[in-house]
Amino acid sequence: MMEKKTLFDKIWDAHVVKSIPNGPDVFFIDKHFIHEVTSPVAFLNLEKRGTGVMFPERTIATPDHNVPTIDQEKTIKDELSRMQVEKLRQNCKKHGIELHDLGTDHHGIVHVIGPELGVTQPGMTIVCGDSHTSTHGAFGTIAFGIGTSEVEMVLATQCIMQSKAKKMRITVDGELGKGVTSKDIILYIISKISASGGTGYFIEYAGSAIRNLSMEARMTICNMSIEMGARGGLIAPDETTFEYLKGKRYTPKGEEWEKALAYWKSLKTDDGAQFDLEYHYDAEDIEPMITYGTNPGMGIKVKDPIPTTDGMDTSTKKSYLKSLQYMGFNPGEPMKGKKIDYVFVGSCTNGRIEDIRSVAQFVKGKKKADNITAWIVPGSREVEKKAIEEGLVAILEEAGFKLRQPGCSACLAMNDDKIPSGKYAVSTSNRNFEGRQGPGSRTLLASPLTVAAVAIRGEVTDPRELFEESPILI
């Protein structure tokens, strides 16, 4: 009888060039994404070694982390940022790497444009010098973030040295309630498993609640796998996946498409295959979520109070209280009603067209609260274009949101899009670390719907409370 394999096993095993006894595997990478921040030193080292890029056609570049989100058509003002983008251009030109530069049709956040272009396809191995590469797992790929040394390895040899991760499956069954989104699913899971509970694992997400999600929503889930410490997460491809990919720029066409489809349909975990760890959740238990602390595991239902320190050991309690002190919160306080200064809709987690649609539908005909500065940053030019064509931008601007140009923006605040020190931002992004959105900034992570509700009320709000005013939704 054939060995029963998980989806992760199947893809992994098909990409091992060589196994080193008591060491890592030499692991072949199908597609490599690069951006301006984690690639320049890799290229510099290649030059020092006198080595070129082995398979330039397998790497795709775009500047996203450190680019301005206003006046992108002009010369970048920040000198260091300009130099990084210039270096990326030079390196791509020199080595024959496809670049989606600022202002071109497919510029955007690397994890948004990969799927949009159809570069990301089931069964592939994908890496990028960015931890949110796990996003691409939504298509049934092994995709994960790497460091700059590994970026150099992939450029030089299309391989990295990796030990196979352990396997975890998270099954979410049942139907999501009204106003509950995939962001709430993943924030809920992380709050249960903790910010480190996935370390050493690769996660497969399964169950009817996952199956029923769109590709955009699946990407949000896989994107945040790293926030529980997991290397990555993946979802078996199905009709939703194939439908999304059909006709994309780089997906196979005609006969080749049929051939690819036959292979993609085989990409699933065999019945009876073993996982090292399994978790099961009921979709009915999940409600709109929000974080209150300084790591993504510190999440609760919007309606719940901040947990108390009861039962915590001394060192955990110390870190917990330090975190709350940074946030300006106290144990036991309700989250609902806390005054907020900024909302940010964007990032590789929730900067896709579906996210912008849901915010626009929610705020249609309303105004943001006076105390709120509202930024909306599309994940790519394609998202931006669709948002304009569909009239979403007009709705959002009418509500008082400011639209910016594509990029990572305030998710990591490398550019000028910073939340001022001490201010509160409710963000659709992925990390609430100290200073993540600017020195001293305080971040609360939530779904696009919750962010929209906060923008209207000016304080932490459960989006379901506003549904009567937004009957068009869901």
Added chain:
Amino acid sequence: MAYDKFNVLTSTVVPLAEENVDTDQIIPARFLKATERKGFGDNLFRDWRYDSEGKPKKDFVLNDPTYSGKILLSGKNFGSGSSREHAVWALYDYGFRCVVSSFFADIFKNNCLNIGVLPVTVTPAFADEMFQEVEKDPKTEVKVDIDAQTITLLSTGRSESFDINVYKKENMKNGFDDIDYLLNIKEDIVKFTEKA
């Protein structure tokens, strides 16, 4: 690129009693703008180390002259978050060659091994004892022997073994990196792509 060989390290310890230290704390994103690997140590733990005017914060351990050394001891889940290798560059550039914790984030650990900083995972009890001993006497030395795969608290003599795979261990001992290895098996890689 090649780095200094790592064999036996005996050093005093800098204790950072924090859990979930993410790479945004180790080096904030706004200091990732360089196109060369230079000067990252200056911004190691930038926002914990300096106030908004750039003055050192007295209560942060790196600003406390009592503690120094090539070993950083930290609470669990060290190095979580962003995959930025710059975090390890900053630690290395500042002078750390070894980080000890009861739990490391995955990508961070890989990045460490790729550039010659040894991540040593110890039991929570050993980490606690290390914190206590170093607090009692900041001159307490710790010996890390990569070949024997042991870490020893010289004040109490307590010793523990740690895991590292044979391949990475040889790399660390010789200052080799993975690219040296991969470039040598390029033919195998080409064959692999032809087969696929």
